[in-house]
Amino acid sequence: MDDQAKSMMDKLGLDARLLGMIGALVVIWIVFGFFTDWRFLSPRNFFNVSVQTASVAVMATGMVFVIVTRNIDLSVGSMLGFIGMTVAALQVQWLPSVLGLGHPMIWVIAVFAAILMGAVLGAAQGWVIGYLTVPAFIVTLGGFLIYRGAMWWVTKGQTQAPLDPIFRLLGGGAEGTLGETLSWVFGTVAAVVAVAIMLLSRRRKATHGFTVKPVWAEGILMAMAAGLIMAFVWIMNSYPIPRGAMRRMTEARGIEYTDGMVWNHGVAIPVVILLAVTIVMTIIATRTRFGRYVYATGGNPEAASLSGIDTRLLTVKVFALMGALTGIASIIASARLNAVDVGLGTLDELRVIAAAVIGGTALSGGAGTIYGAVIGALIMQSLQSGMASVGVDAPLQNIVVGFVLVLAVWIDIVYRRRAGV
Amino acid sequence: MTTPLVEMKDISISFGGIKAVDHVSVDLKPGEVVGLLGHNGAGKSTLIKILSGAYAMDTGEILINGEKATINNPRDARTYNIETIYQTLALADNLDAASNLFLGRELVGPTGFVDDDAMEAETRKIMARLNPNFKKFKDPVSALSGGQRQSVAIARAVYFNARILIMDEPTAALGPHETQMVSELIQQLKAEGIGIFLISHDIHDVMELCDRASVMKNGKLVGTVDVADVTDDDLLGMIILGKKPGES
Numbered sequence: 191m192d193d194q195a196k197s198m199m200d201k202l203g204l205d206a207r208l209l210g211m212i213g214a215l216v217v218i219w220i221v222f223g224f225f226t227d228w229r230f231l232s233p234r235n236f237f238n239v240s241v242q243t244a245s246v247a248v249m250a251t252g253m254v255f256v257i258v259t260r261n262i263d264l265s266v267g268s269m270l271g272f273i274g275m276t277v278a279a280l281q282v283q284w285l286p287s288v289l290g291l292g293h294p295m296i297w298v299i300a301v302f303a304a305i306l307m308g309a310v311l312g313a314a315q316g317w318v319i320g321y322l323t324v325p326a327f328i329v330t331l332g333g334f335l336i337y338r339g340a341m342w343w344v345t346k347g348q349t350q351a352p353l354d355p356i357f358r359l360l361g362g363g364a365e366g367t368l369g370e371t372l373s374w375v376f377g378t379v380a381a382v383v384a385v386a387i388m389l390l391s392r393r394r395k396a397t398h399g400f401t402v403k404p405v406w407a408e409g410i411l412m413a414m415a416a417g418l419i420m421a422f423v424w425i426m427n428s429y430p431i432p433r434g435a436m437r438r439m440t441e442a443r444g445i446e447y448t449d450g451m452v453w454n455h456g457v458a459i460p461v462v463i464l465l466a467v468t469i470v471m472t473i474i475a476t477r478t479r480f481g482r483y484v485y486a487t488g489g490n491p492e493a494a495s496l497s498g499i500d501t502r503l504l505t506v507k508v509f510a511l512m513g514a515l516t517g518i519a520s521i522i523a524s525a526r527l528n529a530v531d532v533g534l535g536t537l538d539e540l541r542v543i544a545a546a547v548i549g550g551t552a553l554s555g556g557a558g559t560i561y562g563a564v565i566g567a568l569i570m571q572s573l574q575s576g577m578a579s580v581g582v583d584a585p586l587q588n589i590v591v592g593f594v595l596v597l598a599v600w601i602d603i604v605y606r607r608r609a610g611v
Numbered sequence: 612m613t614t615p616l617v618e619m620k621d622i623s624i625s626f627g628g629i630k631a632v633d634h635v636s637v638d639l640k641p642g643e644v645v646g647l648l649g650h651n652g653a654g655k656s657t658l659i660k661i662l663s664g665a666y667a668m669d670t671g672e673i674l675i676n677g678e679k680a681t682i683n684n685p686r687d688a689r690t691y692n693i694e695t696i697y698q699t700l701a702l703a704d705n706l707d708a709a710s711n712l713f714l715g716r717e718l719v720g721p722t723g724f725v726d727d728d729a730m731e732a733e734t735r736k737i738m739a740r741l742n743p744n745f746k747k748f749k750d751p752v753s754a755l756s757g758g759q760r761q762s763v764a765i766a767r768a769v770y771f772n773a774r775i776l777i778m779d780e781p782t783a784a785l786g787p788h789e790t791q792m793v794s795e796l797i798q799q800l801k802a803e804g805i806g807i808f809l810i811s812h813d814i815h816d817v818m819e820l821c822d823r824a825s826v827m828k829n830g831k832l833v834g835t836v837d838v839a840d841v842t843d844d845d846l847l848g849m850i851i852l853g854k855k856p857g858e859s
Contacts (some may be wrong), residue, residue, distance in 0.1 A: 398732045477724040479717050482706075486714055489705035496665055496701045497715035556705035573659035 202407045207550050207605065210567045215572060230579055233429035238424075239568070239575050241362040245270075245458035246538060247524040247567035250545040251471040252515035254563045255508045257546055258488040260555035261319065261326035263332030263509065267514050267538030269311055272337035273520040273531075277304045278350035281357060290299030297357035304305055305517040311337070312513020313506050322504030336541065342532055351529035361525025362458040364435035370427050373456030377423030380465075381416035388412055423455075429455045460522045464564070467518065472560045486507060488556035527602040544591070545570050548598045552606070614677040622661060622671035632655045633830040634671075636816055639775065639806040644797060646821035646838070647810045648850055653827040655810050659777050659797050662808070663695040665687035675775075683728040686715070687826040694773035696811075698780040700764040705755035708745075711752055712767045736768045741796070753790065758789040762801040765796065776800060779810045794820060814843050 222230040229235065249266050256263045277300045312593045316332055319326045352358075359366040368376055388411065395402050402408070422542045431439070431453045440447040475481040487494040487501050495501050519538075524530045549566030551558030573594060615638040624632045630655045639645050646654045660666045662673065664685040675682045675691050682688050688695070695701075702711050709730040710717075718733070720726040724755060731748055738745040742762040752760055768776055778797075782790040797807060798821050811817050817824050818838055824831040826849040834855040836845070845856040 207795070222700075387623075394728050398728050400728070400731070415765065473724070479719070479725060482710060482717060482725055486703040486706060489703035490701070492699070493701035493703050494714070496663075496685050496695070498684065498689060499715055556703070 202411060203403060204411075205215065206210045206609075207562070207602075208565075210601075210605075211549065211562065211569065215565065215569055216578060218569065218572050222572070222580060225580045226576075228574055229434050233425045235575070235579070236425050237458065239571055240461045241458045241526065243568050243571040244362075245519040245526070246462040246541045246545055246571070247464050247564045248467050248515055248519040248522065249463045249512075249538070250549070250563035250567045251467055251560050252512035253542050253546040254471075254549075254551050254560055255475070256326075256512050256559045257504065257543075257551045257553060258484055258555055259508055260488055260491070260557045261505070261508070262543070262553075263315075263326065263330045263512055264539050264543075265315065265330040265337060265502045266512065266519075267535040267540075268337035268341070269308065269513065269516045270520040270523060270535035270538055271532070272311075272341040272344070273304050273307050273517050274524040274530045274534045275341045275344045275350065275532070276307060277520065278353060278524055279345050281354045282350045282352075292355070294356070296354045297360075300354065300357050301360070301521055304521050308513035308515070308517025308520070309510045310513070312516070313510035315513070316506035316509025319509065320502035320558070341465055341534075347532055349531040353525060353528055353530075356523075358525050358528055360459055360463070360521050362460045362524070363400040363526070364455065365439060365524070366459045367426075367456045368459065368462065369456045370454050370597075373423050373427055376457060376462070377420050381419045384415045384419065385412045385526050388415070402503065426457045427454045431455055462494075463518065463522060467515065468560060468564050475560055480504075480507065485556060490556075506608055539566075540572060544595045547602075548595065550602060552602075613640055615639060615674070617662065617808075618660070618674040618675065618677075619662060620672050620674065621656060622668050622673075624657060624666060624668050630830045632661070632668075635830075635832045637808075637825045637832070639808060641774075641806055642801055642804045643823070644801055644807045644809055644821045645835075646817035646824040647808060647827065648812075648817060648824055649827035649833075649847065649851065652829075655827055658827070659695070659779060659808060659810060660687065661794040662775075663693060663777055683721065689716070689771070692772060693710075693777065694768035694771060694775070695769050695777040696764050696779060696781055700760055702752050702760060702763060703858045705751050707714055707731075707739070707751055708748055708755075708763045708766075711763055711841060712737075712770060713826065714767075718770065730733055731772070733766070735768070737770050738762070741766050741769070742792070750821040758786065761785060761789065761793075765793070769800070771840075773800075774805055776807045777810075778807060780812065780858065781809070782811075782816065784811070814846050816848065818843060826850055 194348060219231060249270070253263060254265070280303060281296055281300050285293070285299060287295060311333070312499070315329050318324050318329050367373070388408065392402050392408060403411075419420070436451065436453060437447050440451070475484070483494060483499045483504055487499060487504055491501055520535070523534060527534070545567035546558065546563045547553065547566070547567055549559065549562030549564070551563060570591065573591060574587060582590070617639040618636075620636050621637070622632055622635050623630065635654070635658055637645065637647070637658070647659065649655050650758075652671065657666065661668045662682065664687050667683060673682060682691065682693075703714065706714070709727065712734050713730045717725045718729045720729070734749060735800055742759070745759055745762060746760065747755055751772045752763055755763070761781070765781070781793050785793065796808070800807060809817070809821060821838050823835055823837055824841075824846060825835040828848065828850065833849045833853050836849075836856070841856055848854055
């Protein structure tokens with residue numbers, strides 16, 4: 191029976207680590223569900239967890255490349271704060287005085303500024319690491335202090351609020367979602383695309399004469415992919431918007447509000463951003479030369495450079511990408527809070543590293559997946575939200591998360607040793 | 612006289628004041644196997660890494676087909692059809708055979724994305740020729756045996772139509788059967804007109820496979836001899852004493 195299950199798993203081609211992470215996630219959800227009268231498994235909570243995961247998960251996808259190339263980035267939390275504060279000041283003080291308050295271009299400029307600023311700061315760090323050969327640990331530890339200090343200087347420590355109304359939508363909330371109809375459209379398109387990609391890949395393999403998975407296995411995988419996407423949309427579309435927000439939204443759209451009206455949230459915009467980032471980063475990791483070189487350099491830096499790969503320039507690119515993603519994460523984090531104070535992003539670097547590592551990224555380099563890091567971030571956030579909802583106080587939450595991190599890495603080491611990889 | 616495929620003239624390189632290669636000249640003709648001999652630290656691998664683009668020489672020049680060549684990095688060397696099988700194999704252990712074979716020269720589809728399936732298909736073809744027992748196309752090369760890893764490294768050098776092949780201790784980690792396979796491969800490549808620099812510790816290998824042998828000691832060239840004109844002991848004398856046969 192055991193062998194039969196194993197051979198079925200082999201045919202499905204799902205790796206044990208992915209199943210283990212999903213298993214851990216489900217256990218966490220069920221345990222916290224049990225202790226909260228199943229409130230933890232309500233659409234409302236899933237919506238909140240998905241939004242709270244987005245910022246850290248976006249950065250974790252970049253941290254995978256950083257760690258795979260045998261580096262580390264301790265600066266992302268401070269950089270997120272610095273970018274957030276700069277971009278907030280841009281929206282609150284500088285741009286309104288030039289363009290006028292509420293100008294429709296403000297959010298566009300803010301978004302570009304955030305991403306560009308992250309890419310430039312990251313590239314600068316990457317240059318010092320790659321070309322001046324200062325260890326990444328030191329360079330980014332320096333960045334950690336520098337950005338936190340620079341953040342204070344931007345506004346002399348003043349909190350910046352409120353942010354541009356359109357920019358705020360990027361952080362979620364009642365208005366910052368796709369809405370019900372668009373969410374269904376989004377889900378359907380995503381499901382169709384996922385199935386189409388699997389079919390195309392199968393056909394390509396068949397034309398080369400490779401053995402492909404049995405039809406039933408491929409069918410199950412397609413059904414699972416489409417099913418998961420649609421189930422997620424369905425849950426997000428089952429969370430009604432509270433009355434206060436409804437009144438505000440109906441008024442803004444010129445619709446008369448009645449007591450019987452029910453609007454649901456749908457998929458939050460930061461989650462859409464996270465999905466887009468995950469897909470793009472997965473394509474970069476698996477289907478581009480740059481991604482291939484990232485993994486080759488992590489596996490054997492000498493072999494990579496003997497193969498003609500410019501590993502110094504690669505380091506600059508990896509850190510620039512990490513910075514750009516930190517810029518995106520900073521948009522999500524500041525928009526969600528609708529304010530930026532000097533504490534924004536504190537300890538995020540550790541959450542991001544933990545998410546990547548829980549997701550199976552090896553600190554020795556060369557191994558790690560994008561989806562793993564995203565699931566890792568989801569596990570971390572689920573733990574944190576779950577403990578908060580059962581009333582565990584903050585210090586104990588940190589203690590538990592710390593233990594879980596060490597435990598997860600130990601399990602990963604044991605798994606690697608057994609699997610011989 | 613045919614134009615030599617490669618002429619390395621008066622090459623020197625120093626690391627931190629130590630002359631690793633000191634005014635050395637060697638050459639290689641099409642269809643010829645030239646052995647490079649010497650103790651550890653004699654400068655063989657360093658000399659060859661200059662040709663493969665891993666190190667930049669301090670002085671000297673390299674001619675390919677009689678024309679001056681500029682080789683500043685491994686990419687340049689590849690454009691001259693110089694391929695190298697390193698002693699360490701230079702494989703990324705975490706990647707599969709196809710990714711290693713095409714590392715730095717990935718096949719891309721019309722959309723510019725890496726085409727793994729095409730690379731695997733090509734890898735299967737060349738492996739069927741070089742090592743028909745090779746089956747682990749999906750596994751990272753860390754999961755392969757020493758001989759299988761070696762065949763990936765050899766496949767990488769052979770696949771891209773090398774005209775100049777550098778083999779640094781190609782049989783050091785191999786069993787007798789696999790060593791035999793490498794010998795046959797060298798004969799076959801030689802017949803195709805490829806020039807081969809063979810770095811080896813093993814005098815018997817050199818006597819069997821090489822046309823000429825260049826011996827190095829302490830970074831200097833002791834001399835280059837036709838293998839047919841010398842005995843094992845002559846070569847040993849050159850390696851150990853640094854004296855050419857006939858010198859007292």
